[in-house]
Amino acid sequence: MLKAAAAEVAAKQATSRLISAALSMxxxxAVNKPPGISCTGLLDYFKRNIGRGAAAVPFEKHYEQEKELRASGNKIRRRRYSLNLRVGHGGTLDVEAAGVLIVGVNKGCKLLGEYLNCGKSYLASARLGVATESCDAEGIITKIANPDSVTGEMLNAVIPKFVGSIEQMPPVYSAIKVDGKRLYDYARGGHEIPPGIKKRQVSVSSIKMLFFDNPHTQEQLGRRVILPVEYSDYFDHNRYRWTGDAGTMKVGNLMIPFANNPDLPFFQLLVQSGSGVYIRSLIDDMGAEIGCGATMTSLLRTSQGPLRLDHDTINVEDLAYVDRVIGAIRHTDNIIQHNIGRQQAKV
Structure with missing residues (x-):
């Protein structure tokens, strides 16, 4: 019994030391954000579990709880944290988007502005012939048009119109605040969107069409990018799984069951942009320019600033371990210092 009590005390002391280390970070x-959870929900997991290691709440359980909260339709109210740990992120990713999410801890939050304004790269997939109110597969269908005659050449022809300094209307389902309230709160609550929302000046460095497939003409251009299994399982076999039994696609329907309808022409883009660009709005505008509409079906942020998805991110399961987070912070510091050294060498 004494040994068990001593072991329990030792475990509590070890946890206390880890939490102290977390507070001093x-x-x-950069973390690899999975699709299906908000940035706020991911940071909530981090704050509640950092330092708990193997004793942390499994991320899958937290993920399901977040999903239930969103499905309730009520405003999400979170319990207060016991840790005085300051955490923020350097640029929102939509709930259904995935990839590089920059996280700041304590004094690191002051550096997040640099990442908000830096360049970002995205891999986006989309379908032609349909448009939605949210500009992605989560929304209600607002337009259906015949896309059978659209060619890869037509798509490539409109791309230059969306490169450079362009004006973009933010989607109604976005985190932009109007009169102190986010646009998506107006939309989800069924409230009228305030008038006077203006287009914003944004910068798109480049857009490259990686793949185009029109099943009606049998035209294929490029090579389809196969997403890593953790993303493809979600986008292709889970959230947007095509079953073929959803009935006829109609205006007013949810797009979700039709997102992977193989009758709709499919394309993939690699987009490099500055801050404030909504990729789903970009695709919606391209579809409007072609005339048949387009809807984004998946989005993966592949880089932000110097940090790349395949080399510089940790996984959500690592967020409970202080040593792994500290290692990730040091890794980022090394990249920044290396880049500073390269810039100074050029002067």
Whole structure:
């Protein structure tokens, strides 16, 4: 019994030391955000579980709880944290988007502005012939048009119109605040969107069409990018799984069951942009320019600033371990210092 009590005391002391180490962390790191959870929900997991290691709440359980909260339709109210840990992120990714999310810890939060304004790269997939109110597969269908005659050449022809400094209307389902309230709160609550929302000046560095497939003409251009299994399982076999039994696609329907309808022409884009660009709005505008509409079906942020998805991110399961987060912060610091050294060498 004494041994068991001593072991319990030792475990509590070890946890206390880890939590103290977590509270003293300062810096920035990148995490691989999975689709299906908000950035706020992911940071909530981090704050509640950092330092708990193997005793942390499994991320899958937290993920399901977040999903239930969103499905309730009520405003999400979170319990207060016991840790005085300051955490923020350097640029929102939509709930259904995935990839690089920059996280700041304590004093590192002051550095997040640099990442908000830096360049970003995205891999986006989309379908032609349909448009939605949210510009992605989560929304209600607002337009259906015959896309059978659309060619890869037609798509490539409109791309230059959306490169450079362009004006973009933010989607109604977005985190932009109007009169102190986010646009998506107006939309989800069924409230009228305030008038006077203006187009914003944004910068798109480049757009490259990676793949185009029109099943009606049998035209294929490029090579389809196969997403890593953790993303393809979600986008292709889970959230947007095509069953063929959803009936006829109609205006007013949810797009979700039709997102992977193989009768709709499919394309993939690699987009490099500055801050404030909504990729789903970009695709919606391209579809309007072609005339048949287009809807984004998946989005993966592949880089932000110098941090790349395949080399510089940790997984959500790592967020409970202080040593892994500290290692990620040091890794980011090394990349930044290396880039500073390269820039100084050019002067």
């Amino acid at each position: 300062n810096g920035v790191f």
